Amino acid sequence: MSKIIEGLCYSESHEWAKIEGNIAVIGVTDFAQKEMGDITYVDLPEVDDEVSAGEEFGALESVKASSDLISPVSGTVVAVNSELEDAPEKVNEDAFGAWIIKVEMADASELDALLDAAGYKALIGE
Amino acid sequence: MSELDNSAELKTTCLYEAHLALQAKMSPFAGFMMPIQYEGIVAEHNAVREKVGMFDVSHMGEIFVEGPEAEAIVNHIFTNEIRGYQPGKVLYGMMCYPHGGVVDDLLVYREFEKDHFLLVVNAANIDKDFAWIQEHARDFDCTVRNESPDWGQIAVQGPWSEKTVMEVLGYKEAANLGFYEYCNVEYKGKRLILSRTGYTGEDGFELYTTPENTVEIWNRLLAAGVQPCGLGCRDTLRFEAGMPLYGDELSQEISPVMAGLGMFCKYEKDFIGKEALLEQKAGNLDRKLVGIEIEDKAIPRAGYPVELEDGAPVGTVTTGYHSITLDKSICFALVDKDFSALGTPLWIRIRKKTFPGKVVGKRFYQTKYKK
Numbered sequence: 001m002s003k004i005i006e007g008l009c010y011s012e013s014h015e016w017a018k019i020e021g022n023i024a025v026i027g028v029t030d031f032a033q034k035e036m037g038d039i040t041y042v043d044l045p046e047v048d049d050e051v052s053a054g055e056e057f058g059a060l061e062s063v064k065a066s067s068d069l070i071s072p073v074s075g076t077v078v079a080v081n082s083e084l085e086d087a088p089e090k091v092n093e094d095a096f097g098a099w100i101i102k103v104e105m106a107d108a109s110e111l112d113a114l115l116d117a118a119g120y121k122a123l124i125g126e
Numbered sequence: 127m128s129e130l131d132n133s134a135e136l137k138t139t140c141l142y143e144a145h146l147a148l149q150a151k152m153s154p155f156a157g158f159m160m161p162i163q164y165e166g167i168v169a170e171h172n173a174v175r176e177k178v179g180m181f182d183v184s185h186m187g188e189i190f191v192e193g194p195e196a197e198a199i200v201n202h203i204f205t206n207e208i209r210g211y212q213p214g215k216v217l218y219g220m221m222c223y224p225h226g227g228v229v230d231d232l233l234v235y236r237e238f239e240k241d242h243f244l245l246v247v248n249a250a251n252i253d254k255d256f257a258w259i260q261e262h263a264r265d266f267d268c269t270v271r272n273e274s275p276d277w278g279q280i281a282v283q284g285p286w287s288e289k290t291v292m293e294v295l296g297y298k299e300a301a302n303l304g305f306y307e308y309c310n311v312e313y314k315g316k317r318l319i320l321s322r323t324g325y326t327g328e329d330g331f332e333l334y335t336t337p338e339n340t341v342e343i344w345n346r347l348l349a350a351g352v353q354p355c356g357l358g359c360r361d362t363l364r365f366e367a368g369m370p371l372y373g374d375e376l377s378q379e380i381s382p383v384m385a386g387l388g389m390f391c392k393y394e395k396d397f398i399g400k401e402a403l404l405e406q407k408a409g410n411l412d413r414k415l416v417g418i419e420i421e422d423k424a425i426p427r428a429g430y431p432v433e434l435e436d437g438a439p440v441g442t443v444t445t446g447y448h449s450i451t452l453d454k455s456i457c458f459a460l461v462d463k464d465f466s467a468l469g470t471p472l473w474i475r476i477r478k479k480t481f482p483g484k485v486v487g488k489r490f491y492q493t494k495y496k497k
Contacts, residue, residue: 038168040448041423059477061425063167064358
């Protein structure tokens with residue numbers, strides 16, 4: 001069983017977003033890290049990069065495959081978790097603790113299109 | 127990759143149930159439903175480099191060529207020289223098309239019985255190879271049999287493999303085998319080919335026997351604590367050791383000369399494809415397989431473009447990983463031969479960015495075979 005946390009927003013591409021005011025803290029779900037296996041590299045954007053909802057902002061690489069990271073919201077990157085550059089395995093160890101980027105949201109109404117914990121649980125069918 | 131499309135009916139090996147019992151992540155490969163990983167690619171990879179691991183390679187093909195002219199036909203289709211090779215020896219090489227492209231890469235076992243040979247071929251190519259050999263054997267006095275479904279195969283690989291084969295399975299003969307040598311032993315009264323060969327860059331053995339014996343031996347090794355390893359780490363291990371995978375680094379379009387495997391082609395004899403390969407060897411070729419190391423941790427994957435600094439395309443990645451053993455991002459790439467010299471700076475396009483790197487030797491990992 002994959003871990004799911006109440007109160008977060010979830011995308012169908014397996015990112016989570018924790019909303020703190022007008023900032024969205026974004027990471028990938030426990031389900032996603034399990035599917036990927038051992039993560040060996042996180043391709044991060046840079047602070048001040050613009051991201052768009054539904055568009056790729058970086059990638060996770062496992063030994064075998066790479067998987068795009070899709071932003072659940074539009075806005076400006078205000079922080080990246082550079083700790084993951086040297087310790088990508090933290091995504092495997094604690095997917096909800098290992099945030100990837102923080103985005104200052106341009107349009108908070110985009111959150112309505114995301115799933116809640118129950119909706120995400122139904123999506124992954126566990 | 128040499129995967130067939132999913133619509134074709136998938137075969138299973140004799141160890142299919144064993145893989146399910148171990149909750150392996152299964153995936154289609156070369157027409158078979160195969161284990162990709164059990165515990166995880168990194169753990170399995172490290173078990174082989176540091177201790178011992180075992181692989182189900184029962185999907186590989188076993189084709190027997192026997193008869194007074196068996197040596198002549200095998201030597202005619204095989205790039206390496208089998209004459210003068212003694213019984214008990216194993217030889218690596220390719221079968222080529224007349225234009226130099228590769229039908230398959232394979233192992234040839236000279237059997238202890240006179241004029242008997244065993245050809246071990248890639249799973250994806252069994253039918254094609256069997257047809258190819260039969261077609262060329264027509265004018266020779268020999269028989270060709272595809273016994274692939276009758277054989278299971280386990281590869282026991284890693285520095286502890288000799289000890290494992292001797293102590294868990296009781297085959298003291300293992301100690302006397304040099305690299306690329308084999309002997310016949312028995313398991314439950316049935317033939318078992320104990321071969322000091324492998325596809326990992328480590329010392330190791332490949333055990334060919336009946337499907338029933340294969341299941342028993344797998345379970346005994348498992349009970350003794352040998353790490354089951356999937357095709358995921360088989361690929362990372364062979365890649366680090368600089369070995370090609372048919373479909374990626376060798377193919378109908380990629381000849382042994384292009385792949386840098388000319389040492390397995392012997393031009394003092396005649397074989398199919400010799401003239402084309404000699405021409406390529408003399409410089410008449412446009413692309414060569416190289417190793418490239420990049421300075422970043424980003425991972426070059428198969429199909430990614432290789433470029434010059436100004437963005438001009440000069441080639442394509444064939445296999446790439448962030449090497450588990452070496453902790454470096456490295457790849458094989460097929461590039462324009464003008465940019466294939468060691469040290470040549472090349473850039474790899476990974477998603478939106480390009481990463482600088484340079485041409486390095488393809489043997490990324492120092493192999494540790496028993497001499």
